[in-house]
Amino acid sequence: MSDVERGDAVHPGNPVTVDRYTPGARINHWITAACLVLLGISGLALFHPSLFFLTGLFGGGQATRAIHPWIGVVLFFSFSGLFIRFWKANLWKREDGTWMARLRDVLAGHEENLPESGKYNAGQKVVFWMMSVLIIVLIGSGLVTWDEYFSQYTTVTQQRIAVLIHSAAAVTILCVWIVHVYAAIWVRGTIPAMTRGRVSGGWAWRHHRKWLKELVTGK
């Protein structure tokens, strides 16, 4: 099954350019990204006293407490859009296991030792699925912790469990986010995929050769 998504296309030339993300996908991504960053900042402010000063960015403690869950709701729906767009190309394939087993080569930048990747390599797929699962966990535990509207539907013990799960999941998702951002910075030529929507042919050849070949041969 091909990994090619709607809007993906190759433009021959010198250099070759490859369309990777449609404007819709990019807008969808950056809304989600902005929400995740704001949630991270406001969440960390209430997570550790040494970071409480970050509430100042949202207009104080009361405002931070009030707005954090609403940003979470926006993120949930925004990420749902990304999920619908990207889930198919993120299905786990046989070569992904091989890629994972050679993580040492990945980190050393020896792409020549790795199996050819489709639109997403195994690392990106792990980020995608971890984000998907963690966002469901976070919205679920977050609703239970949302005192203003939902406290009357649960017991205090359930709320204690929820808040513990919420903070553990939040720490995990921020680690996943660090990996995601770092990978985009480390692998040069990646960021234009989400800003201008396209990458160079060389980038596609180096990192997602199977996807490039599928695009060129049109299957």
Add this chain to the structure above:
Amino acid sequence: MFPPLPNPSVQAGESKFGEQDLVRRSASSVPPPARRLTPMAKLIDVTKCIGCKACQSACLEWNDLREEVGFNPGSYDNPTDLTPNSLTVMRFTEWVNPETKNLEWLIRKDGCMHCEDPGCLKACPAPGAIVQYSNGIVDFVHENCIGCGYCVKGCPFNIPRISKVDNKAYKCTLCSDRMAVGQGPACQKACPTQAIVFGTKDDMKKWADGRIKDLQSRGFKNAGLYDPPGVGGTHVMYVLHHADQPELYGGLPAAPRISPLVDLWKGLTKYTGLAVMGGFAVIGMLHHLVTGANKVSAEDEKHASDLTKSKA
């Protein structure tokens, strides 16, 4: 009879305690206080309570609060639970004692216990929203409260309530404002049977001892003091006729302590969480320093160009 506290002077005077007497401050630290105040306590003798609710009225009156007109749920509990306005409620339990076959009417005045080890304060993320004084008072400072409800999760007695009006947490203050001028709590002053007495914690324990001996001599062999050690003791204590079964009294917990879930959340998770996130960021930076950027080579571009040409 317990000697009542004298009325206060009408002359303006110094407050008997203040900021300098803080021993704990939520999400922040305080310098060790120069002096230690005598620990105070309110003793609620459940065995003398007649359920008149004078304490509830006095609480609303002193704190200038109004409760909404509610409904009758089929018991004397009114309101049925603590609210942001009702900082204390009487919980009425009808219990048939299996030993005597007597119907016993157990009435407990519920409200903040002013724990020595306050779960609300430990859970609170807002600096200075919950404070503890060396006399034992645990107080909410509303200007610092952000309304998150973490205190509700931290409290082993399920006491704080979040107002839907101003989104701040409310609970009994042990009448910290009255104590500041040498008075006891309003509920204690209003109690017609001295079921509520107030004084130093040592005096209250001594007074309770006398009461317990009296109860035991009259057949309540399990009469005892409720001053749960799991929360380091409390500054609101009960004399119970059945101290071996505190749950009888409207669900008073037998062995309250800060939930291990709260300890885990506010302990391990908080510190390892920050460390793990910091670790990921540092590893990323080190990795970039060691391996350098992963760049697309001219060769890669040529391969791509050849590939597209071959198929064009």
